[in-house]
Amino acid sequence: MVSLEDIELKALENDVPIMDPEGLDFMIDQLKEHHATSLLEIGTAVGYSASMMVTQVDHLCIDSIERDHNRFLEAKKNVEALGLEESIHLFEADALEFNNDDLTFAPYDCLFIDAAKAQYQKFFEKYIGLVKEDGFVIVDNLDFHGMIYDIPHIKNRNTRALVRKIKRFKDWIFNNDAYEVTYYGVGDGICIITRKD
Ligand SMILES: C[S@@+](CC[C@H](N)C(=O)[O-])C[C@H]1O[C@@H](n2cnc3c(N)ncnc32)[C@H](O)[C@@H]1O
Structure with missing residues (x-):
């Protein structure tokens, strides 16, 4: 018998990146509030966040x-x-x-982007069309451990390039007239994106 706690502990032991508890709780609350029944997750890892969400949000399919x-x-x-x-x-x-076309639960109440950070904009553009008109998008890790606020002092070149890409996505989405973006300083920085009327 495997439990969600076992999956979480094994992921942490093996350095598999999973959503932090604060961010996950916040997300589950958002899904409940929006009565979400369908979600597309980009970046399953070992299925921890998906399993947590479906066990806590009634009627949710992912x-x-x-x-x-x-x-x-x-x-x-x-x-x-x-x-x-x-x-x-x-x-x-x-x-x-x-x-x-291979996806099964589209269109979605929620798109959750939690994969390669350098590609956020590409994921967003590829999948936003599958999100219902009144649906929403959740993007995690937008602060990248606070580094986004002090890019010139990031010593590692690759990390600096990655953080620049995250910042580019953040700037692009916040200045995009088609979307409303709300930022929450929960976990590692989460934003919720909805279409403007
Ligand atoms: C942060 S982890 C996902 C964590 C998971 N959502 C959770 O909280 O349990 C990101 C995952 O996205 C995957 N990934 C990165 N780029 C991807 C891509 N282009 N397509 C599909 N998966 C990708 C990685 O292999 C990694 O397992």
């Missing part, structure tokens, strides 16, 4: 995409062990190359 083979297999194992395979459908693919 399509989730993961490109890493081993993590996908682990997620599949976890979802099956928890008996959640009817409400969580997993897809092994690079979300940027994936055929959207």
Whole structure:
């Protein structure tokens, strides 16, 4: 018998990045508040956030995409062990190359982007069309551990380049006339994006 706690502990032990508890609680509250029943997750990892969400939000169904083979297999194992395979459908693919028609629960009340940070804008543009008119998008890690506020002092070049890309997405979405963006300093910085009327 596997529990959600076992999955969380194993992920932490193996350095698999999973959503922090504060961010996850916040997200679950948002899903409940919006009465969300369908969600697309980009970045399954081992299925921890998806399993937490479907067990805490009534009637929620999730399509989730993961490109890493081993993590996908682990997620599949976890979802099956928890008996959640009817409400969580997993897809092994690079979300940027994936055929959207294969998804099962679209259109979505919520799009949750939690994959390669440098690609946020591309994920957003590829999948926003599958979000219902009154749906919303959640993006995590927008502060990148506070580094986004002090980019010139980031010593590692690759990290600096990555944080610049996150900032570019943040600037793009906040200045986009088509969307309303609300930022929450929860966890590592979460924003909720909705369409303007
Ligand atoms: C932060 S983890 C996801 C954590 C998970 N949502 C949770 O909280 O339990 C990000 C995952 O996105 C995956 N990923 C990154 N780029 C991707 C892409 N282009 N398509 C699909 N998955 C991707 C990574 O392999 C990684 O497992």
